[in-house]
Amino acid sequence: MTVSRLSAGDLTLAYDQRVVATGLDVAIPDRSFTVIVGPNACGKSTLLRALARMLKPRTGAVHLDGSVITSLPSKEVARRLGLLPQSSIVPDGITVADLVARGRYPHQRLMRQWSRADEAAVAEAMRSTDVADLADRLVDELSGGQRQRVWLAMALAQETPILLLDEPTTFLDIAHQIEVLDLCADLHEAGRTLVAVLHDLNQACRYATHLVVMKAGEVVAEGEPGAVVTPELVGHVFGLRCEIIEDPQTGTPLIVPEARRRASAPA
Amino acid sequence: MTVRLGPWSVRLAPRALLVCAALALAGCTVAVAAVATGEYTLPVRDVLAALTGDGTPAADLVVSRLRAPRVVTGLLVGAAFGVSGAIFQSLTRNPLGSPDFIGFTAGASTGGILAVVAGGSAMTIAGGALAGCVTTAALVYALAFRGGVAGHRLVLVGIGVNALLLAVNSYLLTRANINDAATAGAWLTGSLSGRGWDHAVPVAVALAVLLPVAAVAARPLRMIEMGDDAARAAGVRVEAVRAAAVAAGVLLSGTATAAAGPVVFVALAAPQVARRLTRSPGVTLGASALVGAVLLTGADLAAQRLLAPTQLPVGVLTAGIGGAYLALLLRKERH
Ligand SMILES: Nc1ncnc2c1ncn2[C@@H]1O[C@H](COP(=O)(O)OP(=O)(O)OP(=O)(O)O)[C@@H](O)[C@H]1O
Ligand SMILES: [Mg+2]
Numbered sequence: 001m002t003v004s005r006l007s008a009g010d011l012t013l014a015y016d017q018r019v020v021a022t023g024l025d026v027a028i029p030d031r032s033f034t035v036i037v038g039p040n041a042c043g044k045s046t047l048l049r050a051l052a053r054m055l056k057p058r059t060g061a062v063h064l065d066g067s068v069i070t071s072l073p074s075k076e077v078a079r080r081l082g083l084l085p086q087s088s089i090v091p092d093g094i095t096v097a098d099l100v101a102r103g104r105y106p107h108q109r110l111m112r113q114w115s116r117a118d119e120a121a122v123a124e125a126m127r128s129t130d131v132a133d134l135a136d137r138l139v140d141e142l143s144g145g146q147r148q149r150v151w152l153a154m155a156l157a158q159e160t161p162i163l164l165l166d167e168p169t170t171f172l173d174i175a176h177q178i179e180v181l182d183l184c185a186d187l188h189e190a191g192r193t194l195v196a197v198l199h200d201l202n203q204a205c206r207y208a209t210h211l212v213v214m215k216a217g218e219v220v221a222e223g224e225p226g227a228v229v230t231p232e233l234v235g236h237v238f239g240l241r242c243e244i245i246e247d248p249q250t251g252t253p254l255i256v257p258e259a260r261r262r263a264s265a266p267a
Numbered sequence: 268m269t270v271r272l273g274p275w276s277v278r279l280a281p282r283a284l285l286v287c288a289a290l291a292l293a294g295c296t297v298a299v300a301a302v303a304t305g306e307y308t309l310p311v312r313d314v315l316a317a318l319t320g321d322g323t324p325a326a327d328l329v330v331s332r333l334r335a336p337r338v339v340t341g342l343l344v345g346a347a348f349g350v351s352g353a354i355f356q357s358l359t360r361n362p363l364g365s366p367d368f369i370g371f372t373a374g375a376s377t378g379g380i381l382a383v384v385a386g387g388s389a390m391t392i393a394g395g396a397l398a399g400c401v402t403t404a405a406l407v408y409a410l411a412f413r414g415g416v417a418g419h420r421l422v423l424v425g426i427g428v429n430a431l432l433l434a435v436n437s438y439l440l441t442r443a444n445i446n447d448a449a450t451a452g453a454w455l456t457g458s459l460s461g462r463g464w465d466h467a468v469p470v471a472v473a474l475a476v477l478l479p480v481a482a483v484a485a486r487p488l489r490m491i492e493m494g495d496d497a498a499r500a501a502g503v504r505v506e507a508v509r510a511a512a513v514a515a516g517v518l519l520s521g522t523a524t525a526a527a528g529p530v531v532f533v534a535l536a537a538p539q540v541a542r543r544l545t546r547s548p549g550v551t552l553g554a555s556a557l558v559g560a561v562l563l564t565g566a567d568l569a570a571q572r573l574l575a576p577t578q579l580p581v582g583v584l585t586a587g588i589g590g591a592y593l594a595l596l597l598r599k600e601r602h
Contacts, residue, residue, distance in 0.1 A: 083500035090493070
């Protein structure tokens with residue numbers, strides 16, 4: 001049996017009247033690179049927010065290291081578990097270095113605002129996300145992709161053993177997408193537990209050690225990508241007819257959508 | 268810039284420190300000028316002598332009884348408005364989230380007018396203003412609350428409540444007898460004239476208690492400016508910080524209004540000016556307090572001298588300056 005520092009049992013997740021999921025059970029295998037996939041609005045972000053105690057479940061509970069997560073001190077949780085939300089607000093007039101430095105908040109106190117460890121963590125986070133050159137630039141004035149990497153750097157600077165990322169590759173060009181995913185893979189190899197929401201199934205299959213497939217608030221399949229991803233599953237979850245071949249680089253599943261039969265030739 | 272001492276480390280921004288020092292100096296200069304000049308001008312030497320207790324009886328009366336309390340009240344009220352404005356602008360991420368726009372000051376006015384109509388003394392009016400401010404804040408907070416309070420909802424609900432209260436205030440004034448209406452009208456423009464030590468002390472106490480609260484909340488407030496999720500992810504107890512900040516901000520603007528009447532625009536302008544001067548991102552409480560103090564005492568000095576011997580209420584001047592400033596701000600915001 002796999003051990004899980006982070007797990008959720010019998011979750012009912014809802015916003016006001018809208019119930020997004022019921023009876024949801026999820027366990028994040030330790031030291032895994034777990035990727036959550038599913039169609040828009042199926043509840044991926046909602047699940048991630050519940051796992052990171054942003055959203056209080058109607059029923060059930062999220063457990064971190066054996067304790068109900070809400071019973072732990074907030075900063076204590078933030079030193080073990082980090083989250084990159086799907087969207088955040090850039091404060092007016094903040095520089096890249098200042099924003100990344102804010103990731104150190106849970107490690108700081110009123111009289112310990114900037115230790116050498118803080119300094120080192122921020123420098124390392126900026127280096128690995130390739131934003132060190134932007135350090136003195138205003139975040140407002142960056143491109144969407146640069147900004148996304150800055151937010152990622154902030155999450156990394158928090159130096160948590162468990163890191164949840166909601167669509168870390170949005171806004172990024174293909175090269176930076178791969179760079180960010182490679183970075184995630186490196187972090188995973190260095191012993192961190194990663195959970196990421198991704199939209200690209202092929203990337204998900206390549207990088208995930210554990211794939212969670214969601215549809216309409218339910219987990220419909222989970223496990224190693226090679227064992228989980230089938231044309232039937234993709235058809236059922238995304239309503240997409242496809243063929244699955246072996247990724248020539250990694251041997252993981254590669255989804256090839258069926259070409260739409262051309263309509264009658266133009267007149 | 269980081270100052271480290273053993274396990275302690277504190278981050279300082281040299282520019283912000285410099286700006287604060289300059290503002291403190293400006294505040295002192297304005298204060299001394301306000302105390303020394305007027306219908307009866309005193310040399311600075313006599314002012315200092317009177318303040319330390321060995322001036323002539325005449326100088327003592329003018330300085331310690333008439334002018335100093337007014338200036339000190341002005342400094343304290345300005346600082347309180349500045350901090351309160353900074354807190355609410357940070358919470359709502361919006362310059363229009365100031366207490367004078369989201370109904371708190373209007374609520375204080377309602378309380379003040381009701382106290383005037385009830386024939387209250389100066390102290391009752393102050394009490395009525397504070398009660399009105401707190402009640403309105405509670406109302407706005409409750410109306411905007413949906414499992415937490417999002418900034419934009421606080422602004423929208425507040426603007427609605429503000430409009431409602433302004434209507435109520437006008438109605439109350441039309442129903443009051445002519446003397447009460449005149450008293451209330453004078454109080455409503457906001458004024459520092461005739462303020463004594465008994466006006467200054469409550470504001471000083473409020474600042475002494477609430478400034479440390481605000482100072483501790485400043486760092487988490489800056490985190491909350493990035494959104495609730497981002498702040499929570501970093502370990503900020505968002506609801507607790509927000510509740511504490513709201514309480515501090517409401518009480519500061521309430522006591523300030525109680526002391527000087529609803530002086531408008533200081534709470535709006537001070538944090539904006541402070542941010543532009545210090546160029547620091549997010550809420551800047553210390554600088555906002557100083558800008559507020561300089562702004563209000565400066566405006567009061569100008570209000571006394573500009574059309575001397577006619578004395579303008581300071582609220583008229585801050586409204587004038589503030590209106591122009593707001594127009595400028597909105598113009599800039601557009602592009
Ligand atoms: N703050 C909110 N208030 C009310 N309903 C919400 C809120 N956030 C999300 N929802 C609803 O909950 C459902 C699940 O949303 P969620 O954001 O979890 O989807 P998702 O799987 O992350 O989608 P996407 O791929 O588009 O990011 C959707 O129907 C959405 O409309
Ligand atoms: Mg989402």
